[in-house]
Amino acid sequence: MTETAQVMRTALDLPDQFAGKLRTDDAAIDGAVGGQAALRTSLDGVQGSVGGQRVALASRSSGHATDLATSTSESLEREVETLLNESREIEDAVTEAAEALKIGQIENDRIREEIIREISNTMKAVAAARQTPPVPTGGQAAVRELMVSLQRKIGELTGQAADTSAETLGKLTGIAGKLGGSESTTASSAGGSTQVASSFNAQGSGSGGGGGSGGGGGYSGGAVTKPRLPVAIPPQPGTGVKINLPNGKTVEAPNETAAKAVRAALSQLGVPYVWGGTARGVGLDCSGLTMTSYGEAGLEIPRIAKTQTVGAEVPSIDQLLPGDLVVWSGHVAMVIGDGQMIEAGDPVQIGPIRTDNAGQQFIGFYRPTG
C-alpha cells in the first residue's frame, strides 16, 4: 500500500466506523413505514365494523347478556383505538428516525470528503517541497511541518465526525424514548378477539373479586380490564400526614407511606426520561418513577404502568389525595396535591391532574396504600 493510501486509511478509520453505525437499509425503513400504514388501515376497518356491530347489538333486545356483549365490544373498540394511535406514533417515529440518520450520514460523508481533500492538498505540497534543492535534504523541514499540520487537521475533523455521530445517536435515543411511554406496544394484536370472547364468559356476573383478575388477565394484549378493587375511603380527620409542595403549598396525604412516596417522587424532579429506566437521579420512565418512589416509602407496586392498578380505587377525581396514581394503558402519574401530579415525561415534571394521555385508554385512579 502506498504511503498516501496508508495515511488515508488511518485518517478515515474513525469516520468510516461512524458511517457504519449510521448505515441505513432504506428499503427496510420504507417497508416498516409501509407496514405501519397498512396496519393502521386495517385497524381502521376493524374499528368501524366493531362499532357497527355494537350498534346493531344494542338496537336488538336488551338484556344482561347483550349488555355484557355491548360493553365488551366497547372495550375492544377502545383497545383498537389505542392500537391505532400507537401505530401512528410508531410510523411517525420511524420516519423521524430515518430523517435523523440521513442527516447524520450526509454530515459524516462531508467530513470524510474534507479529510481526503486535506490529505490531497498536503501530499501535493509535500511532493513539491521534496524537490527543493539540494534534493533530497532541501525540503525536509518543510515536509515535516506539512505532515504535522495535516495530523492536526485530521484530528479536528475526526472530532467533528465524532460529534456528529454522537448527536445523531442522541436524537435516535430521544425518538425511542418518546415511543417508550406507550408500554402496551408490546401487546400483540393477534388473539384480541379470542380474548374478548373468554372474558365475556369468565366475567359472567361481573364480580371477579380480588385475586389476579384484571391485573393478571390483561397481558396478552386484549382489552385492559380494570381490577375489581375496594373503593378508597377518605381518611379520618387528623390521620393525614402533611407534605410541603415545591410551590409553597402544604397538602395532606392519607398516610405516612403515601407522604413518603410523594416526597420521594418530588426528589426526582428534573431527572431525564429513560425508556425502561429505574435509576433514581439518573433516568426514569413513568412507571419507574412511581414504582421506585413507593419503593422508597416501603411499599412494592408492580413495574408496568397499566398493572399499577393496586390497593383501592378512587372513585372520582375530586377525591384524589397525594400519593394516588393516575393510570392509563401505557402511562402513570402520581398525584401530589393542590390539583397537581408528577410524572416522568422528559424530564420528570409537575403539571395539573388530567385524564387524557396521547390518546391512551384511561384506566382509573388508584390508592396503593388502600
Added chain:
Amino acid sequence: MAEIDIDREASRVGEQMEQTAAQARERFAQVGSVTGRAESADGSIRVEVAPGGLLTDVRITHAALRAGTDAVAQQIVDLANRATRRAGDRMYRALSPVLGPGSDRQLASLGYEPLPDDEDEPRYPGAAR
C-alpha cells in the same frame, strides 16, 4: 450513503503528486537558487540561509570587526532574518504557480511569503546584494 474507495482516492492523489513533483522540479530549475542572501551596506558581512532560516554561509571581513563584537553579532542576526525572508519569497515564487491559487495559506505556514516589491532585493541568481 457514498461509499469511499480509498485505493482509488489514494492512487488519484498519487498521480497528482507525481505531476506536482515534475512541475516543481522544472520550476526550481528555472528559479535557480532558492537560498536567501543578505549583506551589510559596506559588504563587510554576508550571510546565506536555506529556506526556513538555517545558516549555510557567513562571511566577515576584518573591516567589519572594527565595529566591535556586539555590533557584528547584531548585524549577523539582522542579516540572517532578512535573508530568511528573501528565501521565503523565492520559495513562494517557485511553488505558488505549481500548487495553485489556493495554496497561499499553506505556503505561508511554511514561512514562504512574497516580499513586497518595494523591498530592495535581488531576484535573479548572481545579482548583487
